[in-house]
Amino acid sequence: MFVDFLSLLLLNMVAGYVLLSLYVYRGLDDPLNRRWTAGFLMVGLVAFLFGGYITVTWPLPGPYNSIFGEMTVMFGVIFLGAAAAIANGWSLLPVTVVAFFAGAAAAVSGARIIDLKLTNAPVLSGVGFILSGLAGVFSAPTLYYLRGNRSFRVIAALWLLTAAACWALVVYVEYWMHPPIFSKWVPLVMRGMAPVK
Helix, strand or coil, X not given: CCCCCXXXXXXXXXXXXXXXXXXXXXXXXXXXXXXXXXXXXXXXXXXXXXXXXXXXXXXXXXXXXXXXXXXXXXXXXXXXXXXXXXXXXXXXXXXXXXXXXXXXXXXXXXXXXXXXXXXXXXHHHHHHHHHHHHHHHCHHHHHHHCCCCHHHHHHHHHHHHHHHHHHHHHHHHHHHHHHHHXXXXXXXXXXXXXXXX
């Protein structure tokens, strides 16, 4: 049995997409825009650090390292870039350029997850990746061309909440299933030690 922290990354992604949904709906017009910085920074740091660890060390079986690790790193970089831009009053255009390419890769990964029946819930995970990816692909039009269109922003916010809901279904099932699976697992450093009484 291997132990991983994908549930942490998925929970972080749920929080990130809910935060991004709120930002698209309310934050873009917020006169105190900088108050959104901390949320983007927190989500970005968790994704960048732990996604980077997966990408470099390959602790997961098979293709999951590149799919979850690399996509999580890009998610983190985008959120860190957004945090820096919001905090400093910079344009978010460069962030949306990166989000376009990362989003396209996430959508392709989602289609491949469904095609190869990867993960315990391939359709749900695949749809989560596709919805997340398309959010990145359409981030520039949402931000710049359709920013003043309130109806479109509501649709974009709902799209992001739907992506968050997909990931929430995956992660909360994991949190429900992990305790019995890992109840007898012992860290390597403690193996061979007498049980604590």
